[in-house]
Amino acid sequence: xxxERRPPPSRDLHRLSADxxxxxxxxxxxxxxxxxxxxxxxxxxxxxAVATAQLIIDVLKETGEDGEDPIPSAQVRAGIDTGVAxxxxxxxxxxxxxxxxxxxxxxxxxxxxxGSATGIYLTNNARAVIDLDEVDDEDASALSEEEIAMSQEExxxxxxxxxxxxxxxxxxxxxxxxxxxxxxxxxxFSDLDFESLSPTNxxxxxxxxxxxxxxxxxxxxxxxxxxxxxxxxxxxxxxxxRSELHAALSADFGGAKVRFVGDCIHGILAEGTAQTTDExxxxxxxxxxxxxxxxxxxxxVEKLDEKGYSxxxxxxxxxxEFGPLAVTRLGMKGAMVxxxxxxxxxxxxxxxxxxxxRQSAIGKKAHSKASTAVRKVFANNRIRxxxxxxxxxxxxxxxxxxxxxxxxxxxxxxAAGIGLLQPAAVVKPPVGxxxxxxxxxxxxxxx
Numbered sequence: 001x002x003x004e005r006r007p008p009p010s011r012d013l014h015r016l017s018a019d020x021x022x023x024x025x026x027x028x029x030x031x032x033x034x035x036x037x038x039x040x041x042x043x044x045x046x047x048x049a050v051a052t053a054q055l056i057i058d059v060l061k062e063t064g065e066d067g068e069d070p071i072p073s074a075q076v077r078a079g080i081d082t083g084v085a086x087x088x089x090x091x092x093x094x095x096x097x098x099x100x101x102x103x104x105x106x107x108x109x110x111x112x113x114x115g116s117a118t119g120i121y122l123t124n125n126a127r128a129v130i131d132l133d134e135v136d137d138e139d140a141s142a143l144s145e146e147e148i149a150m151s152q153e154e155x156x157x158x159x160x161x162x163x164x165x166x167x168x169x170x171x172x173x174x175x176x177x178x179x180x181x182x183x184x185x186x187x188x189f190s191d192l193d194f195e196s197l198s199p200t201n202x203x204x205x206x207x208x209x210x211x212x213x214x215x216x217x218x219x220x221x222x223x224x225x226x227x228x229x230x231x232x233x234x235x236x237x238x239x240x241x242r243s244e245l246h247a248a249l250s251a252d253f254g255g256a257k258v259r260f261v262g263d264c265i266h267g268i269l270a271e272g273t274a275q276t277t278d279e280x281x282x283x284x285x286x287x288x289x290x291x292x293x294x295x296x297x298x299x300x301v302e303k304l305d306e307k308g309y310s311x312x313x314x315x316x317x318x319x320x321e322f323g324p325l326a327v328t329r330l331g332m333k334g335a336m337v338x339x340x341x342x343x344x345x346x347x348x349x350x351x352x353x354x355x356x357x358r359q360s361a362i363g364k365k366a367h368s369k370a371s372t373a374v375r376k377v378f379a380n381n382r383i384r385x386x387x388x389x390x391x392x393x394x395x396x397x398x399x400x401x402x403x404x405x406x407x408x409x410x411x412x413x414x415a416a417g418i419g420l421l422q423p424a425a426v427v428k429p430p431v432g433x434x435x436x437x438x439x440x441x442x443x444x445x446x447x
Contacts, residue, residue, distance in 0.1 A: 025098055026330075026337045027261050028345065030112070031056070034085070034100050044154070046082055046130050051155035053078040053120050054148050058161040063168060079111025081123040086221055088235055099262055101234070102225055106218040106262075114139030120148065182326065184274030188254025194329065194338055202328035206270065206277040208286040208320050208366065209340065209348040210255070212245055212293045213264035215315035215357030237311045238263065241300045248296040253289040258327070258340045264352075268325065268340055271403075283322065283362075283370035284396060284403035287377060290318045290360045291392030298388070315357015318387075321347040322366035351382075360387045373399025 025032055033052065035045045053076075060074040085102040111121040119142030124134045130151070135141035143151075182204035185192050189207075197203070220237075224230035245265045249255040255269030271285050272278035297316045304311045323344030329336040344363065351361040361383045367375060373396045378384050396404030 026339075027259060027266075028339055028341060032100070032105070032109075034087075034105075042082055042129055046080070046126055047151040047154040048157070049080050049082075050120060050122075050130075050143065050148060050151035051157050053080065054152065055157065055159070055161060055164070057118075057120075059164050059168075062161070062165050075118050077112055077115070077118050078120045079108040079114065079122075080120065080126055081105075081107040081111070082126045082129055084225055086225055086231060086234060088238070099238075099260070101217070101238070101262060102221040103218055109262075111138055117142065119143065180328070185327075186274040187270050187272060189256035189269055190250040190254045192256050192327070194256070194327075197327065197329045197338075198336070199328060199330070202326060204324065204326040205274070206279070206282075206323065207268045207325040207327075207342075207344070208255075208270060208282055208322050209325060209342065209345045210249070210267050210269070210286060210289065210293075210318070210320035211264055211349050211352040212267075212290075212297075212316055212318045213352050214241065215317050216313050217263040220311070220314060233309050237304055237309050237314075240304055240309075241297060241311070241314075244296040244300040245293055248292045249289060252292050253285060255289060259338050266340070266345075266349075268327065279322070279369040280371050281403055283366050283374050284401050286320050286322075286366065287362070287370070287374050287387075287396065288389065288392050288404065288407060290320060291387050291389035293318055294360065294387060295389040317352050317355035317357055318360040319348050319351025319353070319355060319363070320361075320366060321345075321351055321363025322369055323347070355383060356385075359383050359385050371396075371399070371401050373401040373404070 033049070035049050035052075038044055057076045057078070060076055063073065081104040083102070083104040085100045085104045088099045088101070107123050107125075111123060114121065117140075121138060121142055122132070123138055127134060132143075132147060178199040180199045180202055182202045184205045185203045192203070217238075221234055224234050242260060242263075242265065246257050249257060249265065249267045249269070253269060255267045258266045258268060260266075269282070269285060269289060270277050271281040294316055301311045301314060321344040323342055325340055325342035325344060327338075327340050330339050331337050344365070347363050347365075351363050355361050362370070362374070362378045364382070367378060367382050370378075376399055377387065377392065377395050393404050393408050397408045
């Protein structure tokens with residue numbers, strides 16, 4: 001579901017989730033909710049999903065803020081599908097994330113992102129389950145008031161809009177909204193302690209937002225989800241690939257992972273100081289990082305194939321964009337989630353979305369701020385196919401790009417066994433493949 005404001009922090013909404021078997025998590029402005037109960041009644045689950053989506057829409061209509069600068073109520077678009085999905089809990093160091101992989105999660109997300117019109121959009125698969133007519137265009141056919149009312153009657157939710165709005169207002173009276181305070185962070189962002197962030201300790205500066213999405217992973221899951229052993233292999237493949245993408249971003253290029261969004265990693269990076277971002281250097285680093293992500297991915301696939309976990313059908317689509325970006329954590333104590341908000345976040349996702357599994361794309365603003373060498377790499381509609389780390393560093397270095405030349409020099413020195421006592425701050429080490437195990441820490445933790 002897409003919206004401009006978060007749902008209100010109501011105990012009633014949490015009770016609804018617990019009673020109805022719903023699980024949810026946020027990615028910036030998006031809420032991903034999964035209904036798992038009753039296990040043997042898909043029709044009931046769908047009606048409850050529709051009724052809950054409408055409940056969120058109704059609540060958010062009344063939670064805009066008044067005052068000298070009123071905030072308009074959120075505009076919500078919800079996408080819903082149903083079917084068998086693979087559920088895993090992934091992550092390290094206290095930042096574990098629930099993931100729901102497969103066609104239902106993917107298709108629901110596509111319906112939610114399928115246009116700017118608000119409303120509730122079901123796939124034809126979901127419509128058939130609750131005896132609704134098939135539509136020609138799922139992204140342009142919102143449920144009617146009558147269809148929503150039918151689901152509300154069938155679901156008979158035990159929480160109402162008025163319950164949640166009143167609880168939200170009571171909570172605001174008892175705990176007034178915290179004042180946001182921003183400061184800059186001195187790169188590298190791999191040093192940023194996300195767990196210390198809060199509204200009163202947030203970061204804001206010019207940054208690169210980068211998305212790298214596994215292409216073909218939904219089909220990869222669907223082909224294996226009905227077999228227990230193959231489903232375990234899916235989790236192993238995801239663990240290895242995501243670990244390598246994370247390492248390439250953070251360990252090799254000083255970036256920070258904001259979070260994983262299913263089979264996609266979202267990260268941030270910059271060069272410069274807490275007060276001033278070195279724009280040209282940042283675009284060069286981002287280009288090298290995009291190349292490293294692809295090289296790391298290809299190496300991970302190669303190693304997985306050698307171990308018998310075939311992943312050669314997968315690809316990686318990469319997009320990045322530059323601009324002012326705010327980084328913080330939001331939510332209730334004990335359940336705060338990472339947030340990275342800025343127009344470049346949305347733009348970087350759009351850049352990634354226009355790529356195939358072999359392409360990388362640079363955003364318009366990043367392209368305009370980049371060196372001549374970087375612009376030459378992305379000369380064809382700001383998209384480049386097969387941009388590996390070695391290709392990126394060679395082409396940028398040949399174009400007299402400072403960051404690439406220093407990175408190339410360090411790589412050659414390392415290959416020759418020559419140590420550098422005082423490398424430049426912007427030098428990037430050679431891309432490495434961390435020795436993570438080829439299986440999750442708890443390989444049986446999936447459903």
